[in-house]
Amino acid sequence: MYRLLKSISWICCKLPRSAAEVLGHMLGAVCWPLVPKRRKKLAFDQIKRCLGVSDAKARRIARASFVRFGPMLVEVLRFPMIAKHIEDYVRIEGLKKLQAGLSEGKGCVIAAAHSGNWELMGGAFAQAGIPLVGVAKKQKDSGADRFINEYRTMIGMHITYKTGVREMFRMMGKGWAIGLIMDQDPSRHDGIVIDFFGQPTNCPTGAASMARFADVPIFTSCMHRDEHGMHTLIVDGPFRVGHTKDKHADIRAMTQFLTHAIEEHIRRYPEEWFWLHDRWKSMRE
Structure with a gap:
């Protein structure tokens, strides 16, 4: 393969x-x-x-x-070709916000979604000088897994698997941004039930939990591809997770905020989201 x-x-x-x-x-x-x-x-x-x-x-x-x-x-x-001419494929709105957030040297969390070309999103950040850790799911086929991680690294990302939580915190402590895709359905034993498109929805809390624990800002990141093949990467933030005595309430509030931001982008560009994913599976279970 x-x-x-x-x-x-x-x-x-x-x-x-x-x-x-x-x-x-x-x-x-x-x-x-x-x-x-x-x-x-x-x-x-x-x-x-x-x-x-x-x-x-x-x-x-x-x-x-x-x-x-x-x-x-x-x-x-085409990553080997695109990496040499990334500016012809992606423009980033809000890059200075992200650079300012990273200037503190403590790292940050980037909350993204399966909208647009999320693989190219990480590469665009890396090529723009953002030290990015892409959190990946291991592919079932070892050849395919080797290929995709080689190409992610080629375009500038550092890749770790979802199980590498310690590595994520270590890299964040060195000033890296941790990119997390947070719009898929976690298992029924994980996540938190909040509102998404007006429905009770099980949502992963990783972005809010990590940002609160490490006391770093969160940025949202959404990508849109126009009819000419040009991608616009939109960055917003920084956002801070609350630090009250109720940790769970703080995480819930930020997860809801991030989920609504993703929903707004999906409503704007519905054809670019991954609708074939069974988003409410764990709720039925």
Whole structure:
């Protein structure tokens, strides 16, 4: 798998950008009919329940949400090329806020979501001089895991797995930013139930918990891709977790705040969020 992905990456890097864009969209469109009907219905139902749109629009958003993975995958495969010309692919709004937050030398937490090309998001921060630790989930296939982490490192990120909490705190103490994706459903034994799209939703508390424990600021980070393939990375903050006697209330309040920020971005760019993820699975359990 590793050698196969490296070979495909080499081919994608040889393509002109316009051809790579076409290839990405074609790949997503061709694979959409292969998505199980059960997963399509899940996405459709979640979109209807969250956004209250018509059936036709819900189906369009569901399809677009999946098809975008084609261009996203091709962009990851083209990291060796993109890393040399990152300014042609990503512009960052609010970078100075993040730089100011890191100037204290204590590090920070970046709370992000599965919206836009979140893999490229970490690379854009790293290429802009932000010392970023990307927190990753280990892939089942060892070759695929080796490939994606090699490419994440190539574009400037330091990668640690979700189990590497001690390493995260150690790196943050050295002034690094810890990037956490916080919009997926944790297990029913983890997380905290708060409001998301007007529904009780189990949400991970890692960003708020880490920031409170280390007394560092939190920044939100959302990404949007326009029709020309240019990404806008929007940074906001700094935000501080409360330090009252009620630690759980402090963490709950910040997690709710961050979740609402993610919701606002999704409402603005609904086609770019990962609607095929079973976001309310643990609530049903």
